[in-house]
Amino acid sequence: MDCMEEMFTNIDSSRQDLSHMLLQRKRDRDRCEVQSVLSREERRRRRRATQKYRTAHATRERVRVEAFNVAFCELRKLLPTLPPDKKLSKIEILRLAICYIAYLNHVLDA
Secondary structure (H helix, E strand, C coil): CCHHHHHHHHHHHHHHHHHCCCCCHHHHHHHHHHHCCCCCCCHHHHHCCCHHHHHHHHHHHHHHHHHHHHHHHHHHHHHHCCCCCCCCCCCHHHHHHHHHHHHHHHHCCC
């Protein structure tokens, strides 16, 4: 019986060692992932803080807004209004476009 008890004790001890080793690996892996995420965030934050990045970002934003405004002007030219040169806000242009499309659909269905 002593031999059997010793064998079970060794198995139990080995199982605990394996469990401890796996838990430690998981902790190490989790710690590395957190560190890499933090360092990536820190790198991103530092890159965005440079004058060159801010200038480039501002330029991209100006180009985007200009393209947006040109698209609204093109849409405005396609919509019938009285008087034809009436200045409309962007939301008015969108609402008028929705109504005009609905009207055109109604004409096609009739």
